[in-house]
Amino acid sequence: MKKTILILSVALMATGAYAQSFQKGTSAVNAGVGFGTNLGGLGNARPAVSVSYEYGNWEVGGPGVISLGGYIGNTGYRYRSSGYTQRWNYTVVGARSAYHYNGFENVPNLDVYGGLMLAYNIASYKAEGYDGPNTYGSGLGFSAYLGGRWFFSNNIGLYTELGFGVSVLNAGITFKL
Numbered sequence: 271m272k273k274t275i276l277i278l279s280v281a282l283m284a285t286g287a288y289a290q291s292f293q294k295g296t297s298a299v300n301a302g303v304g305f306g307t308n309l310g311g312l313g314n315a316r317p318a319v320s321v322s323y324e325y326g327n328w329e330v331g332g333p334g335v336i337s338l339g340g341y342i343g344n345t346g347y348r349y350r351s352s353g354y355t356q357r358w359n360y361t362v363v364g365a366r367s368a369y370h371y372n373g374f375e376n377v378p379n380l381d382v383y384g385g386l387m388l389a390y391n392i393a394s395y396k397a398e399g400y401d402g403p404n405t406y407g408s409g410l411g412f413s414a415y416l417g418g419r420w421f422f423s424n425n426i427g428l429y430t431e432l433g434f435g436v437s438v439l440n441a442g443i444t445f446k447l
Contacts, residue, residue: 291372292381294335296326298419300429302442307345307360318345318437324368333373341366341387343436354399362436364389368417379427381419387435388412419444 292298304318320343326335346359368385393408415433421444422428429444 291374291378292324292326292335292337292370292383292419293372294326294329296335296337297447298324298381298444299447300324300419300431300440300442300444302429302431302440304343304345304435304437304440306438307436316346316348318343318440320344320362320436320440322366324366326370330369333371335370335372337368337370337383337385339366339368340364341389341435343440345436354397356398356400357396359394360436361392362389363392364413364435366415368415379421381421381427382416383418384414384416386412386414387433389435421446 300322302320304320307318320341322339322341324337324339326337328336330336341362341364343362344360346357349356364387366385366387368383370381370383374380390410391408413434415431415435417429417431419427419429425446427444430441432439
C-alpha cells in the first residue's frame with residue numbers, strides 16, 4: 271500500500287506543473303458525491319451523486335471567465351417502520367453559470383468559482399402500507415454555489431462545491447476536456 275501511494279504521489283507531482291486555470295474555451299466535467307441535503311426525507315439516505323458540465327464562454331474585465339453549463343444530481347431516502355415503508359427520490363436538473371476567478375498567477379492549477387443555478391427538482395414519493403399525506407411535489411428553484419478545483423495534471427483534478435443542488439457539499443473528480 272505504501273508503495274502504491276508513493277508511486278501515485280510522484281506521478282501527481284510530475285504532472286502538476288502543466289495545469290492551467292479555467293479559461294475561455296475550457297470545458298470541464300465534475301462527477302461527485304454529496305453530503306447533507308436541504309431536500310426532505312426521513313430514515314436511511316442514499317448517497318447523493320451529481321454530474322455537472324461547464325464551458326468557458328466569456329472573458330470579463332479583471333482576471334476571470336464566465337461559464338455556462340448543466341447539472342444533474344440524484345438522492346433518495348427510505349424509511350421503514352412496522353407495517354409500512356416510505357421512499358423519497360429527488361432528481362435535480364439545472365442550467366448554471368459561474369464566474370471563474372483566474373487571477374492566482376502563482377497557483378495556475380487552481381480554479382475558484384461562484385455561480386447561480388436555475389433547476390427543476392423532480393420529486394417522487396412511494397408508500398407501502400402507509401395512509402399519511404403524499405404532498406411531495408416537484409418544483410422550480412434558484413440556487414447559488416461556491417466551488418474550487420485543483421488540477422494535478424493537464425486534464426484531471428479534484429473539486430468541491432458548497433451550495434444547494436442535490437446536496438449542500440459535493441466533492442469528487444473533475445476532468446478538463
